[in-house]
Amino acid sequence: MEENRHKREESALSSLLKGLREPVVLLETQMPLDPTLVNQLKEKLSAAAGKAISIDVKVNPRLDVGARLVLGREKKLDLDLRRRLLEDLESQFAAIKREGLTTVEETAAHLARIIEKTEPRLRVEELTDTGEVLQVGDGIAIVSGLRGVGAQELVRFRHDVYGIAFNLLQDSVGCLLIGREEELEEGSVVERTGRLLQVPVGEALVGRIVNALGQPIDGKGPVETGKFRPVEKIAPSVVRRHPVIEPLHSGIKIIDALVPLGRGQRELILGDRKIGKTTIAVDTILSQKDAGVICIYAAIGQKASTVARVVRTLQERGAMKYTIVVVAFSNEEPAFRYLVPYAACAMGEEFMDSGGHTLVVYDDLSKHAVTYREIAALLKRPIGREAYPGDIFYVHSRLLERAACLRDDLGGGSLTALPIVETLGGDISSFIPTNVISICDGQIFLDAGLFNEGSRPAMDVGLSVSRVGGMAQTRVMKKVAGRLRIDLAQYHEMAQFVKFGAEVDQATLDQLTRGEREREVLKQDQHNPLPLEKQIVILYAVVNGYLDEAPVEQVKAYEAALFTFMESKYPAVLPGIGALKDLSEDAEKILVQAISRFTRDFLRQKTESPALTPVT
Numbered sequence: 001m002e003e004n005r006h007k008r009e010e011s012a013l014s015s016l017l018k019g020l021r022e023p024v025v026l027l028e029t030q031m032p033l034d035p036t037l038v039n040q041l042k043e044k045l046s047a048a049a050g051k052a053i054s055i056d057v058k059v060n061p062r063l064d065v066g067a068r069l070v071l072g073r074e075k076k077l078d079l080d081l082r083r084r085l086l087e088d089l090e091s092q093f094a095a096i097k098r099e100g101l102t103t104v105e106e107t108a109a110h111l112a113r114i115i116e117k118t119e120p121r122l123r124v125e126e127l128t129d130t131g132e133v134l135q136v137g138d139g140i141a142i143v144s145g146l147r148g149v150g151a152q153e154l155v156r157f158r159h160d161v162y163g164i165a166f167n168l169l170q171d172s173v174g175c176l177l178i179g180r181e182e183e184l185e186e187g188s189v190v191e192r193t194g195r196l197l198q199v200p201v202g203e204a205l206v207g208r209i210v211n212a213l214g215q216p217i218d219g220k221g222p223v224e225t226g227k228f229r230p231v232e233k234i235a236p237s238v239v240r241r242h243p244v245i246e247p248l249h250s251g252i253k254i255i256d257a258l259v260p261l262g263r264g265q266r267e268l269i270l271g272d273r274k275i276g277k278t279t280i281a282v283d284t285i286l287s288q289k290d291a292g293v294i295c296i297y298a299a300i301g302q303k304a305s306t307v308a309r310v311v312r313t314l315q316e317r318g319a320m321k322y323t324i325v326v327v328a329f330s331n332e333e334p335a336f337r338y339l340v341p342y343a344a345c346a347m348g349e350e351f352m353d354s355g356g357h358t359l360v361v362y363d364d365l366s367k368h369a370v371t372y373r374e375i376a377a378l379l380k381r382p383i384g385r386e387a388y389p390g391d392i393f394y395v396h397s398r399l400l401e402r403a404a405c406l407r408d409d410l411g412g413g414s415l416t417a418l419p420i421v422e423t424l425g426g427d428i429s430s431f432i433p434t435n436v437i438s439i440c441d442g443q444i445f446l447d448a449g450l451f452n453e454g455s456r457p458a459m460d461v462g463l464s465v466s467r468v469g470g471m472a473q474t475r476v477m478k479k480v481a482g483r484l485r486i487d488l489a490q491y492h493e494m495a496q497f498v499k500f501g502a503e504v505d506q507a508t509l510d511q512l513t514r515g516e517r518e519r520e521v522l523k524q525d526q527h528n529p530l531p532l533e534k535q536i537v538i539l540y541a542v543v544n545g546y547l548d549e550a551p552v553e554q555v556k557a558y559e560a561a562l563f564t565f566m567e568s569k570y571p572a573v574l575p576g577i578g579a580l581k582d583l584s585e586d587a588e589k590i591l592v593q594a595i596s597r598f599t600r601d602f603l604r605q606k607t608e609s610p611a612l613t614p615v616t
Contacts, residue, residue: 269421298340481543
């Protein structure tokens, strides 16, 4: 039995060494090693590889283990000299009884001789730590052995099926399978790889549809990239971050005016099912055209038809030219559904670290939490609130905290996260929504009641907030929409009061009139994001009362006609606002003149031609 184990370990070590591009390995140690010990290690590695292997020794006093062997890219194996020495001493001490020692002095002298003769050894065969499969099923494999395996380490089963060491227990390891479990059987061998799971990254992925491992599933051939990143990475520290002050234009009037997004922000989108959460995320992606932002849409546990609909929308509007779609379907193994948001984040970090800007949409983290609960149940982990494992908060926080805006001397790149969470009956106080709310920098809450009334998007102004706020808002939007939130809050309060039939004065009626039209202006058709300059023009008109005399049902017609009028009669105004992101005093005078002229003509035309008024 022991002989078979050694043969398996030697075979695993040989396969590990065959992947070396150069016959050189790096040995990091806490303190200088005896040259004889290094030569012994060199002989063993050369024998296992079938060719001469040289060793570069580097002393690193801050190393957290006795020694570490680095075999190529991301293959690091720890050599525990102390444990090997203690094992040798333990085997020697076990023979004391056979020596017939009777007194304490004789025993002490014998132990001293043993310690003096015992030398530290590097038994590299045990570095590969092989094990055996005990149980397989439902995307999970329970494995014995693998004593030195680390959390999230990649392990290899037979037929090149891989898994992730997920549950580390004293006598077994629970692994998430990323491959066909039909290829495995009880008693088959599993071995460590010494590295974390990595996914391909880089420009070659843009415009492609890939799975959680970065493998293409769009039928357009392989992804030609030589860059890889681990799916798990520590979030940038506070000292590496820059304050979020650069706006990310969503193209949605109510969001850009009231809950502005910034590059590097984490803004949660939550609400009940089928009321427009994905639409907001997709419209934000569409709005990044020509903005220099790479977008990544991560579909977590979605149906194929749902993903196909999103991809078709992106293709029809030319957004796939700057978008990566990462998919894990609802019928895939739990490992794929669990890994897909981390893989999408790793792909985005490549652009951020290169000085670029990235937007990542996680659709949605509710299904991700359910997947993690499923994995925890299969691994028999204890449950907590609403049957979710107690560390579900950590699972999502270590994902979302990777969104950041880096300092200028580190490239100034950014990664913006738009996680989506589904609520039941509008309950934002349930476990997963409150968890993710506390991690994010704000939330956009969609209300089912507003949706049923016809508001699109159905954003609840009172419960939606951006903790970045005006810091990430353009100067021109601050000037124009500064009063909008207060106007809407007063309108909603007065509207509730008037419902009871109370008599109101003229000032209150004016307030209700203004609020009604502001609400109507903030409605927007799906997949129709507006550029900043058009948002400014219509918001300026409604906030300053130019629409007060227009019928509510004519607001949408007024908006469309105003844009056409500005483009034909005042062609320099819109480009000027878009370029400067500000409204100078002279530009404001021209804008006032243009809106006044248009409003006068629009109202006169509607008065003279009532038959042309559209009926809602």
